[in-house]
Amino acid sequence: MSETAVLTRTRADEKTTAPQAPAPRRNRERGGRALALSLLLVFGIAFLTPVIGVVLTSFKSNPEIAQHGLWTPSGDLTTDNYMKAWSDGNAGTYLLNSFLVTIPATAISVVLGTLVGYVVAKLRPRGSGLITLFFVAGLFVPPQVLLIPLFKLFNVNGLYDTLWPMIIVHGGYGISLCTLVMRNFFRSVPDELREAGLIDGASEPRILASVILPVARPALAALATLQFTFIWNDFLYPLVFTRSDEMRTVMVGILSLQGQFSVAYGTQAAMAVLASLPTMAVFIAFQKHFIAGITAGAVKG
């Protein structure tokens, strides 16, 4: 980087005989940058209006919303809505259900996808290409295609209206993305690592657990972040596979709240904020991994 800078400077000096020539360009560039920055700022605020709006609404009292409307700024802020979402709105149950679904389903899909990714990238039995294609193909299956047979299955085996359907389906459906990401990662790990383990007399599971996985930590973090967000935010499966309020996850819970308190916007907003907090927290804590996950997941080998 610095080398190039030196290079360009000397070349620029050769070209221009007038020493003040680069100055206007630099000024123009600085002006352009300032313009870009202010444009971005204006655009950014407009872009984030929906987010800001819902957060502010969640702190406004319902009578005030009824009197002045949803989007009018308010002087008085209150946390009543959060209390109400918690006590009348079942927020605690919904959030707990979401965690009970998301954590195991994330773990299952990441573990299983890691196994497949490791096999096709490092053990490479014959037909690895086909095995990869088979497992990754799920990425191109719209979830609606699986809905009806699964609905029947869960009705027959009595798992309908429990949390199990979401854990099972996300655990299995997530294998596609996890296989893709982990295979791409394992391909960048040198074969010598595994071979060294073999020479030391370690078994394959041991090599995977104590040699390969420690190296794979960043990829695993990226994947877990991504899967957590997807599964937490899912709406379709809990909508179809559960019925009672005690089994709803928070995304479906937001909507049942809409039915119950048709005018309590403040409470709904508080619920929406509560529902978004876990993914926001994960996102802020692991932003780097999250983005790495999205770009890695997009890679087709």
Add this chain to the structure above:
Amino acid sequence: MSTRRIGWASVFLAVPLIAYVAAVVGPGLYSFYYSLTDWNAVGGTANFIGLRHYTEMAKDEHFWHALKNTAIWTGVAVVVPTLAGLGLALGLAQVKRMQRLIKSLFFLPLALSLVVVGQVWFWIFRPEDGLLNLILGRVGLESWQHSWLSDPDVAFWSVLVAWCWQQVSLAMVVFLAGLTSVQAELVEASKVDGASSLQRLWHVVLPSLRPSFAVVVSLSMINALKSFDIVYVMTEGGPFRKTETLALLVYRSAFKTYDFGYASAVSVVLFVITLITIGLFFAWTNREDYQNV
């Protein structure tokens, strides 16, 4: 040695295979089977009726309308967020101060669920006290005010706006990642050669973003084809089924009218359309585009 390796490969694959077949492959095949049956009640039986649901579909105006909506939806959801995301990414790449903070703010919508996004936009589009009509009223454009989500002519576009809003973040993330890998040397060299910023953008930056384009377009395409949540939350397919997409038609046929056979047939069509669209796109772009992003 080698047989042991194959042995372990089978051991490692066993559980993932069972889970994947149970959750994806099996149900997928069953959907195809159910599409050939007359199953139309939760506890009812499924009798084989051949392709009757598919000929029914060809005559169903709601199917054609949903197909048209899905096509428009996918087209807009690919083009608009891609261009907007590219513009934003190019702008953000210029920002030197507070880059992390500003980036995080722009990425935020990505972590939001579509249910929350749909709900917030529902409030923006409310006719009486929604933000959009409020602003239009303030600046004297009362004639532009609409019942954004209940007017059959505009509802579809309103929902699409909300969808694009979130997808912009996705495109931006991928483009920004791509921009950091654009070789600084190339950019510097073009500066020395006296290329204007526009020339540089067109001849140096954009060509090196090709892989990012491929990724953004394929992701937005897959997302758009299966989009359900946001339409369900904002309009439930209404008014008068005007905002119904294929994904919504599957849900409605199955879980509102309990015509599981017909719903399965629609879902099979949706699957085939997805495969063809993605397949054509992959065939059109270079394989290398997906190697190193």
